[in-house]
Amino acid sequence: MAVKWTGGQSSPILCLNASKEALVASGAEGGELMTWGEDGTPIGHMRFQGADDVTSVLFSPTCPTKLYASHGESISILDVRSLKDSLDHFHVNEEEINCLSLNETENLLASADDSGAIKILDLENKKVSRSLKRHSNICSSVAFRPQRPQSLVSCGLDMQVMLWNLQKARPLWITNLQEDETEEMENQQSPGQLLNPALAHSVSVASCGNIFSCGAEDGKVRIFRVMGVKCEQELGFRAHALGVSQVCFLPESYLLLTGGNDGKIVLWDVSKKAEKKQKSPTKHTHRRKTKRATYTKQDGNTDASVTDEEHGKILPKLSIEHGEKVNWLLGTKIKGCQNILVADQTGCISVYPLNEF
Template identity: 65%
Template sequence: MAAKWIGGHSSPVLCLNVNTEGLVASGAERGELALWDGGGTPAGQLQLPKADDVTSVVFSPQCPTRLYTSHGETISLLDVRSLKEPVEQFHVSEEEINCLAVNETDSFLAAADDSGAIKIVDLEKKKAIRSLRHSNICSSVVFRPQRPQSLVSCGLDMQVMLWNLQKARPLWTTNLQECETAGPQSAGQFFNPPLAHSLSVASCGNIFGCGAQDGKVRIFRVTGSRFEQEMEFQGHSLGVSQVLFMPEAYWLLTGGNDGKVLLWDVSSDVGKPQKSPAKSLQRRKAQAPASTRKNDKLTKVASDARDKMLPKLTIEHGEKVNWILCTEIKGSKRVLVADQSSSISQYLLPGP
């Protein structure tokens, strides 16, 4: 059974984040923002102006009292020690912002919006310095750990992109629909295309996961200025709204529109360091049948490996998942789940 965090909101909770001190922030519809202590007790509340939905909340990695929030087309910087009007505001987007990301040095912020744009804000200069772009709604953007100028993004154009802040064009792009395995399942993609909803990068910075509308989870490995798909598996019966790598290497949480939260161990497939990624890719291409090669890229994941992938833990949450967060409370890892209700659900994760 889930423990419920209540009293912070009156509207559906849309997003969650936690700082290095264990303080949790949540954003909800109608401009509601709340802070929670580790026990699930509200520690602060704020009504943001215009009552626009709070779609993303991100703590500064360097300063745990700084909280960036997106509401409508606006980014607000708040001081959690005194939740009053914003310390600063940035107006860099023309349409509603879906996701915020701050790099680990707290020097750049990325804001992905409904126009497909990703606006990069220099937090020292306090202005937008670059605009990156998808051809449809950009749903998720995240900086890579240990690489403060590198980020990945995905969107409803079914594109996953790798960027470096020095360049306006992506270093590498993959279309999830073109990566689909040939065969009977492909026909269904016309009716249920792999619109990309969520991204998460593992702590190593080279492995990242993507959740999509077709219910599949795809795992990619970055090598230099490109990335390739390592594996894919059917994660949910409906769209995968959230993916989240846990601090431990290669344990992945996923949340879906089917009301389930699943825990996966992908370490057996991606946890082994590659001494020579280029040679490894060449070897896999050589071993693959001709039907799996397209544009000199490996585009098919072995079906037997995908079929064997089963979750290590299934949480029957029962409601469409808006956001998931992993945090440690009283020495145990917990999963916090935001859904269509005004409360936050807390689940205990079993120990190793």
């Protein structure tokens, strides 16, 4: 059962982030931004002028009181101790920003927008150092790779996933998710059944920096490995009955959280595939055995997320019937325990404990 953090925001929450000191920030529709204590108490509140949706929030890794927030086409840098005035403000994107990502050295901030562009903001010189334009539709998600401050991955509603190195203005590698989706549709036994297009919604990079995941509208999650200047797909499996809105690797692990438009939150362990060619980024720890989640049949067919054949013999470690479309997922420690924080179509944050992991 989830603990609900309430009393902060009235609009649907769109994004979440947590500081190293367990302070949580949430952004919502209508320009609302909120900070929360680790016990779920609302601490600070503000509303950006113009009432543009707050689509992404990021705490500084070096200064826990500094917060980056995207709202509309703008980026504001805030001090969470006083949210009234911004420390800095940038308007470098031409259309609404969907996602922000900081590199580990915190000198570069990437912002992906509705035009398909990714702007790379040099925070030291306060100017755009790169404008990456290759997505032909909305760029929905971007993520710097840990341990590689000049490298990032992106995905978009053009069904493309890209690997970038900022020393070049063009992507090093591109894959189109439509290709494997078309092959799957041709192999379907039921010719009248159509899959949703593989619009790519979310990317997440594991702490090792070489493994990343992508969630798409076709309900599938794909796991890629970076091999120098190109990538290989290690794994692809049906994770949700509807589109995968969020993917999120837990820190220092190959445990992957996925959230979907079907209202489910699922935890997967992709370590066997990830460790096939490289060592795990953390020491092996004993994990308790978990019960296999139960699923119901829909339209006469067993839910695809439970069949070994469909998802490459990977089974969920945990499945939660959240009940609401997932807008954002965050794995973070609160009071020393690992938790899943979930934002959905409500103004509440749901907190699920992961003590057994």
